[in-house]
Amino acid sequence: MPLVQIKGISGFLSVAQKQEIIRKVTDAVVSVEGEGLRSVCWVIIEDVPSGEWGVGGNPVTTAALRIMSQAAS
């Protein structure tokens, strides 16, 4: 209320990184919606198994995502 549901590929993020995303995304949302909504800001992280997420019809793996994440933007 806000409710944030985030999906990524399994094995890419550590639990510590997921919790860093929870903190930073909450801060981002509350900076726009108002601090009074912080306690009702929920952020849920869900993993999809490597190879079960398709882009353009091709399955993406954790290994491919890791290479992509390290490329220059």
Add this chain to the structure above:
Amino acid sequence: MPLVQIKGISGFLSVAQKQEIIRKVTDAVVSVEGEGLRSVCWVIIEDVPSGEWGVGGNPVTTAALRIMSQAAS
């Protein structure tokens, strides 16, 4: 690939505020996952009508949310 789906209550945020959330949440996620994933970071904003989101069994309205958002945290 991260995929971020955000739900809130209709009439609370302007389109400009939603787009500010899109930018800030993308920055937050990419700061953890790597700049190389920015182009495949999707953020979707969806509205639920006022009165059709229940907390503890009670429907929350846009008006109630506005008062709550302005309270000190």
Add this chain to the structure above:
Amino acid sequence: MPLVQIKGISGFLSVAQKQEIIRKVTDAVVSVEGEGLRSVCWVIIEDVPSGEWGVGGNPVTTAALRIMSQAAS
């Protein structure tokens, strides 16, 4: 922190019926999970337009749903 997301077809339920569902579903969930979780039980109702929900490849309309709901079970 149970989160309940309910989808139905637009125009089938009134707002009062949606709020009755919010109350009854919250009671049902809390009766299993414990009263202590009532305040963090969220129930969100979302509508899909008539004709944009397919069953077996065929779109279902609000009118068809209304007839079906009144049939003997």
Add this chain to the structure above:
Amino acid sequence: MPLVQIKGISGFLSVAQKQEIIRKVTDAVVSVEGEGLRSVCWVIIEDVPSGEWGVGGNPVTTAALRIMSQAAS
């Protein structure tokens, strides 16, 4: 039609409790929408790992949820 998707924290509910929720939530929804819709009432239960669900930016664990559920409402 109705479609009910419920998320909770992994390790909190037993399979028997999840199936009790499936029964009771179906009864709750059908009591409002009509018995004729019982056969097309779907209830899906999904678990989010302990520590990967944030409230107010802080991750919630199964252990914390257990304590909370036993508190007086």
Add this chain to the structure above:
Amino acid sequence: MPLVQIKGISGFLSVAQKQEIIRKVTDAVVSVEGEGLRSVCWVIIEDVPSGEWGVGGNPVTTAALRIMSQAAS
């Protein structure tokens, strides 16, 4: 069972096109899962308003999507 939930940007597809997607996606899924599951294959189409879907932090509009869809692949 299978349950297919499809999101797109509002104003891009006509209702007839959405129903064509419902038919074709059902056929695609059932060709793999078995014809016996056709009657329990649900496909739900949901629209997100133009400008409220971000890619790489930038909101995508219906107009931009239309240009993109007509480009050679």
Add this chain to the structure above:
Amino acid sequence: MPLVQIKGISGFLSVAQKQEIIRKVTDAVVSVEGEGLRSVCWVIIEDVPSGEWGVGGNPVTTAALRIMSQAAS
């Protein structure tokens, strides 16, 4: 843009079958929306544990689904 999220029951489909669904559903969607959108067509497959998906209040198992899928349509 389009975003397709598919849920099924765990243990029913092999990874190869899931990837066949990803390919065929992408083809189906792009045949309607335009080839230019192929690269931004995402298909995500998610599994729900056997017994945690209710139809009409009764949990469905992988074994039951397998029998059903082989029945004549």
